[in-house]
Amino acid sequence: MAIRATGLTRRYGETTVLDGLDLSVEPGTVHGLLGPNGAGKTTAVRILSTLLDPHGGTASVAGYDVVTQSAQVRRHLGLVGQHAAVDEILGGRDNLVMFGRLSHLGTRQARHRADELLEQFDLLDAADRSVSTYSGGMRRRLDLAAGLVLDPTVLLLDEPTTGLDPGGRREVWQAVRALVAGGTAVLLTTQYLEEVDQLASQVTVLNHGRVAAEGTPDALKASIGQDRLDVVVRDEADLPAAQTALRAVAGDTEVDLDGRRVTATVTDRVAALTHVVRTLDDAGIVVDDVILRRPTLDEVFLHLTGSTKEAS
C-alpha cells in the first residue's frame, strides 16, 4: 500500500476535525477524498505529509510511519497544497532548482530536473520570468512541478483545481493521469464530484471529520441515486399541483416554498420531463423554470449523512 491510515484523529482545541479516518491507497491509482469545506480533508493531507501530528491512529506513506519515520516519508512524498506555495519573486526555474537542491539533488541534477519539469508542464517560455507575472493556471502547474521534483512515489494533492478555469483544470487532470500511469499513488482532495469522476478509482467521502461513504465513483453515484428535476412555478398556489404532477413520475419530492420550487428524484429522465411539462401545461400552470440536473454535493451529503451540511 502506498498510503495506509488507521483511525487517524486530530483535534483543534475542543473540536475534533478528523475522527477515525481509515484509508488505503494502492500504487498507480488515484484515491479521491471528497467533502465540503471543514470536512477534514486538508487536516488528513497535512498529517500524511508530516506537517501535523495525529492525536490518534497511525498512518504510513510509502511504507514509512508518518510520525516515527517522517524523514523517510518526506523523501518519497510530493505535496501540492491549496496555495501555490512557491516563491513569488523568483522565476519558475529558480524555484524548481531551489526545491531540488533542498531535496538534496546535486546542483547539476537539480537544474536538469527543473528543465525536465518545466518542459513537462509547458513552462519553458516563462521559466525565467518572475512567478508574480504568472497566470493562475501557470502557478498551479509550477506548484505541481515543485511537488514532483523528487519523482515521488506518493503524491498528495489538496484541492489542486480550486480556482482554476476549465482549461487549467483539464491540464492538471492530464498531468495527474500521466503520473498515475507511471505508478505514482495519488491522494486527491476535492469538492467536485466531477473531478473524482474523472480521475479516481476509489473515493472516500468525509463529513465532519468522519467517513460518510467509500467505494468506487460508480458505486457512490449509484448510492446517491438519480438525477433531480426542479420545477419553479410562478404562483405559489400552484405548488401542490406541481408536486402532484412530479409524484406521478418520481419517488421523493421536496417543496421549497420560498423558491416556489418542487424538486424530485427521477430515474427515467426524458419520460419524467415530458410528463411533467405536459401535465403542468394541461393544468394551465405557469412555470418559470424546469431544470434537469445531477445531484449537488449538498444533496449527496444529505443523502449520505442524513444531516444538512453546515456552513464552514
Next chain:
Amino acid sequence: MTWALRDSWTVTLRDLGHWRRQPWDVLIGLAFPILLLLMFGFLLGGAIDVPGGYIEFLFPGMLAVTMAFGLESTMTAVSQDVQRGVTDRFRSLPMSRGAVLLGRSTADMLASVVGLAVLLVAGLVIGWRIHEGIGNALAAVALLLLLRFAFLWVGIYLGLVFRGQGGVMAVQILVWPFVFLSNAFVPISTMPGWLETLSAWNPVTATVAATRELFGNPTVAASGWASENVVLLAVVWPVVLSAVFATLAVRRWAHLGR
C-alpha cells in the same frame, strides 16, 4: 552537518535572488534610513542642542535604530512564508530541519552588513567622523550587528507566532515608540524621570551609548548603573535576547505540527 549548511545556504541564496529580481526594493530599503538621518539631522537637528554637534551625536543612534528596524523585515518575510504555504512546502521536503531559520538569519545578516556599510558612507558624506581609530570603530560595528542579530531572532519568533497581516502591522507601529524610548535621537537626561529610567535600560540605548564611545562621538553623561556600564550592557542585552528568542523560535518551529 554539511547538509544543514548547504541547505541553509540554498535558503540564503533565495533571498539574494530577491535582491537581483527587485533592485528597487533594495534601494528603497537602503534609502529609508538615509532619509531619516537627513530629516533628523537637518530638519529637526537645528533645534536640538548637543555639545559636539547634533550630526555627530545622532549618527550612531541612527545606525542602532536601523538595526532595530531590521526586526520588521525579518518578521514580514517569516510570516509571509507561513501564510503563503512556502513554510509548509519547506517542511515537507527532506531538507535539514534547522536550515530555514539558519538561512533566513544568514540572509538578513548579509543584508544588514550591506545596509550598515551604505549608511556609514552616507554618514561620512554629511560630516560624521570616526575619532578613536579603526579598531574601536570595528568593535562598534560588531556591537551594531550583534544588536541586529538579537532583533532578527525576535523577528523570526514574532513572524512564526503572529501569522496575519495585523500582527506585522502592529509590530511595525510599536517599533517606533520602542526606538524613540532611547538615547538615539536625544539625550535621555532631557526626559521625565520615569521615562529616563525606562530609556536607560532599553537595549537600543546601551548599543547607541557604547558605539558613541567607540567612535569617539559626543556622549551626554547620564547617571545610574545602566548608563555607567553601557559597553557591558551592549554585549549582554543582545546576547540574552538572542538566546531567549532563538530558543523560543526554534521550539516554535519544531512544534509547528503539534
